[in-house]
Amino acid sequence: MNSNSKSIAIIGGGIAGLTLAICLKDSGCNCHIFEKNAEFSEVGAAISIFPNALRVFKKVGIIDDILAQAGEMSKVFLKRSDGVILAKSEPVYDLPQICMHRADLHSILLKYADANLYTDHERVDVKSVDNNKARITFSNGESKTFDAVIGADGIHSKVREYIINDGAPVFRGYNIWRGIVESDFDSGYGSETYGNGQRVGIVPVRPGVYGWWATCNEEFLQNDEPEGTKPKLQRLFGDWHHPIPELIENTETILKNSLSDREPKRGWTKNTITLLGDAAHPTTPNLGQGGCMAIEGAYILSECIKKYGINEDS
Numbered sequence: 001m002n003s004n005s006k007s008i009a010i011i012g013g014g015i016a017g018l019t020l021a022i023c024l025k026d027s028g029c030n031c032h033i034f035e036k037n038a039e040f041s042e043v044g045a046a047i048s049i050f051p052n053a054l055r056v057f058k059k060v061g062i063i064d065d066i067l068a069q070a071g072e073m074s075k076v077f078l079k080r081s082d083g084v085i086l087a088k089s090e091p092v093y094d095l096p097q098i099c100m101h102r103a104d105l106h107s108i109l110l111k112y113a114d115a116n117l118y119t120d121h122e123r124v125d126v127k128s129v130d131n132n133k134a135r136i137t138f139s140n141g142e143s144k145t146f147d148a149v150i151g152a153d154g155i156h157s158k159v160r161e162y163i164i165n166d167g168a169p170v171f172r173g174y175n176i177w178r179g180i181v182e183s184d185f186d187s188g189y190g191s192e193t194y195g196n197g198q199r200v201g202i203v204p205v206r207p208g209v210y211g212w213w214a215t216c217n218e219e220f221l222q223n224d225e226p227e228g229t230k231p232k233l234q235r236l237f238g239d240w241h242h243p244i245p246e247l248i249e250n251t252e253t254i255l256k257n258s259l260s261d262r263e264p265k266r267g268w269t270k271n272t273i274t275l276l277g278d279a280a281h282p283t284t285p286n287l288g289q290g291g292c293m294a295i296e297g298a299y300i301l302s303e304c305i306k307k308y309g310i311n312e313d314s
Contacts (some may be wrong), residue, residue, distance in 0.1 A: 006310050007032065009122050009146040012114070013040045015047075015102075016277030016294035017152035018109035022060050029310075031115035032146070034138070034312040036153075042106035045178035046203050047254060048073075048288035049105070049281045055294040058095070058181025060299075067109045070100040071204030072187035081195040083241030099190070099211060101180060107131035120255045121160055123153070126162050128271040132311050137200055148272040149309045150301070151308055152294075155260065158278035158307040163270045169260035171220045171241035176259055177233060178213045190235035193240060200237060200244050207242060213285070221258045229254050259284050272310055276301060 006029050010017040013035035021031040037106075049057075049070070057063040078087040091097040094132055125137040134149040151159025155169050174197070184298075192201045197217035205211045213236055224232045233248045248254075261282045268275040277294030 006030070006147040006305075008128040008305075008310075009134070009144065009149045010218060011126075011136070011149065012153035012157075012279070013037075013110075013117070014042065014152065014154065015106065015109060015276070015291055016043060016279075016298055017150070017252070018058070018106070018113045018115075019295050019298035020152065020302060021113040021115040021148060022062070022109065023056070023299050024305065025112075025114040026059070027302065027306050029305065031113075032115065032144075033115045034118045034121040034136070036120070038119055040106075040110055040117060040119065042102045043255070044102040044261065045180050045213070046099050046205050046292050047102045048203065049098050049100065049295075050289065050292050051097065052289075053292035054098070056295050057301045060112075062108060062112050063095075065111075066100070066105070067096070067098065069108065069197040069206065070098040071206050071209070072096045072098050072188055072236060073190035073203060075213045076189065077189075077191040078293050079191055079241060081193055081198075081237075081240045083145045086194075099205050101205050101209075102209070104205075105283065107141060109112065123158050126151075126159055126273060132272055134271065134273050146217050148274070148305075150274060150276050151279045152276040152298075153279055155262070155282040159273065160275055160279050163273060163275060164265055166265055166266060169262050169264040169282065170257055171260045174215050174217045174259055175216045175220075175222060175228065175255050175256060176213055176285070178211070179248070179254045180209065180211050181247050181251040182208055183210050183243065183247060183250070184208055185210065185247075193244065195237075198236065200240060202244070203243065204249065210247060212244075212251075214248070215259070221256070225258070229256065274301070 010033045122139040124139045129135045135145045137143045190203045200214045268280045283290045
């Protein structure tokens with residue numbers, strides 16, 4: 001079945017969903033992206049974009065926009081908390097290894113996404129209907145039918161509930177704090193530092209701007225009060241090597257999340273409804289490849305749709 005004039009609903013207006021819409025440009029498909037929030041935006045701090053994902057952006061013609069908003073990681077260190085270097089590498093690929101603010105990446109993807117955009121559309125039900133169609137019902141009472149539905153709605157995916165229904169994500173025993181801060185520390189520097197049940201990472205997101213994260217083994221979303229987030233981080237990491245204490249001290253906004261993923265499962269598709277990105281294969285951020293795999297997956301899915309079309313047998 002040819003993909004021309006097919007209507008595709010993408011549930012979730014994040015990196016995976018927007019990338020898919022960009023990759024499907026000129027395919028003949030009509031993409032509709034539904035976001036549950038009141039606006040299309042991205043929360044978070046730094047995101048790593050390795051050459052495997054950059055190749056996708058090069059293929060679709062937006063790599064220059066990406067590189068203009070990014071910081072290249074030209075030297076990477078693994079360290080102990082006292083600063084002793086355990087390993088060092090200088091990445092050499094055909095494309096650079098970069099990091100950038102998630103909001104900057106999201107803005108670029110939103111700019112190029114060829115799709116109809118809908119806010120305040122939280123999905124409450126999805127199901128296959130006759131003639132190889134899929135119907136979505138939203139919390140605002142609307143119901144719409146499409147040739148295909150792509151669940152790009154993250155680790156807590158409602159579309160995954162319909163397809164796999166494997167319960168809640170699995171908490172992995174530690175939480176993460178993230179921040180973005182201006183610093184003239186060291187151009188191109190990236191590192192990960194290891195302590196006892198703790199880690200700190202530093203990456204360049206733009207010239208003179210760094211992203212950092214810190215993890216600690218503790219209860220799910222353990223409250224930082226009454227001590228307070230920054231005093232707690234200063235207690236945990238205040239004696240770690242330069243520039244970790246300074247980066248934490250100078251960060252205005254610090255975000256905190258639990259770190260969870262899921263046991264790998266096969267069967268991401270039911271009829272013309274399928275999963276993409278974290279909805280299909282969420283990961284903890286240890287390798288910095290979660291976003292990259294979502295970007296790669298969006299490109300691969302778009303190529304499959306272009307080649308094989310949309311029907312429940314493909």
